[in-house]
Amino acid sequence: MAGVYVHIPFCKQKCHYCDFHFSTNLSRQDEMVDAICQEIILRKEYLADNKIETIYFGGGTPSLLSQNQITKILNTISECFDTLNVEEITLEANPDDLSKDVLKAFYAAGVNRLSIGIQSFDEDVLQQMNRAHNSTEATESIRLAQQFGFSNLTADLIYGIPEKPLSYWKDQVQQMIDLGVKHISAYCLTIEQNTVFNHLENKGELNLPNDEESLEQFNYLVNTLAENGYEQYEISNFAKQGYISKHNSAYWQGKSYLGVGPSAHSYDGNSRSWNIRNNSQYIKSLQKSEIPLETEVLTFKDKFNDYVLTRLRTKWGLLKEDLPELLGAINHSEFSQIIESHISRGCLKETDQAYVLTPEGKFIADKLAADLFV
Numbered sequence: 001m002a003g004v005y006v007h008i009p010f011c012k013q014k015c016h017y018c019d020f021h022f023s024t025n026l027s028r029q030d031e032m033v034d035a036i037c038q039e040i041i042l043r044k045e046y047l048a049d050n051k052i053e054t055i056y057f058g059g060g061t062p063s064l065l066s067q068n069q070i071t072k073i074l075n076t077i078s079e080c081f082d083t084l085n086v087e088e089i090t091l092e093a094n095p096d097d098l099s100k101d102v103l104k105a106f107y108a109a110g111v112n113r114l115s116i117g118i119q120s121f122d123e124d125v126l127q128q129m130n131r132a133h134n135s136t137e138a139t140e141s142i143r144l145a146q147q148f149g150f151s152n153l154t155a156d157l158i159y160g161i162p163e164k165p166l167s168y169w170k171d172q173v174q175q176m177i178d179l180g181v182k183h184i185s186a187y188c189l190t191i192e193q194n195t196v197f198n199h200l201e202n203k204g205e206l207n208l209p210n211d212e213e214s215l216e217q218f219n220y221l222v223n224t225l226a227e228n229g230y231e232q233y234e235i236s237n238f239a240k241q242g243y244i245s246k247h248n249s250a251y252w253q254g255k256s257y258l259g260v261g262p263s264a265h266s267y268d269g270n271s272r273s274w275n276i277r278n279n280s281q282y283i284k285s286l287q288k289s290e291i292p293l294e295t296e297v298l299t300f301k302d303k304f305n306d307y308v309l310t311r312l313r314t315k316w317g318l319l320k321e322d323l324p325e326l327l328g329a330i331n332h333s334e335f336s337q338i339i340e341s342h343i344s345r346g347c348l349k350e351t352d353q354a355y356v357l358t359p360e361g362k363f364i365a366d367k368l369a370a371d372l373f374v
């Protein structure tokens, strides 16, 4: 079974670290929702068995949508796919959007999981990042969402913030634990091209922590969340029992998904496609019933590399039962040797079923995956 990802390409303002696709011109939301619905209809044959288990509204800022707009998209999905087994409908939300009325509307529309973009509880850091919310809204949005039935919620935090020591990070993690959040995603700040942080860094005005300091913050996160009953099921994702994200887990396990909306990506097991990153052109194309996307058919090497990159980051690791078929299709004579060398360095461990990262390996996961690429 598969999932549907809906990209909502609007934000109130641009965060200083972000390179996602969105527009701050909110005037075309209705047209965008119509275009997204049209894309869903045109691509209703995309998923082989037509059955879906998860729906994910990402962005951008999906919490800018009204109840009617969410309902319209969900109804279109139900008309085009078998949604009998849908267990999880997630919507990404920014804290400043989450009033009582908005939460009630999301719940009524069928959303049963919220992903709240907290990033930090610290007023200065929120301003430095140019987030739209303040520190009070960060805390209150979580409390309010829990009161209004969203016990299944996840919240994001960013570590590796300029000029912020370990003591800052300890306080952030503790606040999240104290709020009883069941799922936490934590990412190291990365400096993307053409962002405000990128310009500041180029001028020498961004004093980022070094690798050792970032590693210290990451290790603190992993150990503290483990002590508090969270399982690290993917490098950046931690969940209490029963709260693992079904949508993201399916993606990491290589299941198919249809992505609709500008810049959304799709995967059907044999090819990947990606939609145009331009709101006006996206709307214009769909008004003519044309889907503005490009497609790449995956080679056996692409499939192997994708498998390694996504699976290695998870607690499930590289499954021994999957490897003969994947390796049989490519010439990768050094695979066993590379695996052995990482096991002897303490970065990988072998279990009965799989090769999985050790705590040391988790901090260099992408480099380790690149070593295994063909």
Ligand code: SF4
Binding pocket: 010, 011, 012, 013, 014, 015, 018, 019, 020, 022, 059, 060, 061, 094, 117
């Ligand atoms: S709200 Fe999210 S998508 Fe929008 S600019 Fe900020 S980080 Fe990027």
